[in-house]
Amino acid sequence: MLSNIFSIVRWAIVIILWPFVLLSNSHAGIGACDDLNAITETPQVNFELEIQPILTTHCVGCHSGPNPAAFLDLSVGYTDLVDVDSFEVSGFKRVEPGSISRSYLFIKINCSNQIFGNRMPLNGNPLNLIEQALIRDWIRQLLIFRNGFDD
Numbered sequence: 001m002l003s004n005i006f007s008i009v010r011w012a013i014v015i016i017l018w019p020f021v022l023l024s025n026s027h028a029g030i031g032a033c034d035d036l037n038a039i040t041e042t043p044q045v046n047f048e049l050e051i052q053p054i055l056t057t058h059c060v061g062c063h064s065g066p067n068p069a070a071f072l073d074l075s076v077g078y079t080d081l082v083d084v085d086s087f088e089v090s091g092f093k094r095v096e097p098g099s100i101s102r103s104y105l106f107i108k109i110n111c112s113n114q115i116f117g118n119r120m121p122l123n124g125n126p127l128n129l130i131e132q133a134l135i136r137d138w139i140r141q142l143l144i145f146r147n148g149f150d151d
């Protein structure tokens, strides 16, 4: 009987603490990121065909023209993204080939809690999980493209 009570109390503690475990992401200040693990990798993601259309639909309204938000122009392919320092947070590249955790753009679209500012797209619904996963796969594959064959 007593051990039953203990086990109930133990489970209650586990259940109460679980959300905090989920929220305590590996990066300080970043949390509540969408889990994309269930979405399998799309091989050889093509920037022009698969990524630019996402940016064109959801982002270029603010990130283009003579005065793009955060000095980030998303209408010019990835020249303003790959290996370019983040304007907002020093120490991050906007896109670091091969690493989503060091790519500021990925954090901006994947997580509700940000190091600085808001989740993107600003004032819109988050990108769906398929779109987020495509961006994930593109960033991860950049290193392979760079070292192996050019895209």
Ligand code: HEC
Pocket (backbone or CB within 6 Å): 055, 058, 059, 060, 061, 062, 063, 069, 070, 072, 085, 086, 087, 088, 089, 094, 104, 105, 108, 109, 116, 117, 118, 119, 120, 121, 122, 123, 124, 127
């Ligand atoms: C309604 C306008 C608006 C839309 C739409 C928008 N952004 Fe932004 N974006 C901003 C503003 C304003 C900032 C700076 C403030 C902030 O971070 O909240 C910003 C900042 C950023 C930054 C930080 C840049 C840096 O170098 O530090 C990234 C990355 C970014 N946006 C990506 C995106 C992406 C990707 C999309 C589309 C999925 C998007 N944004 C859609 C307005 C917008």
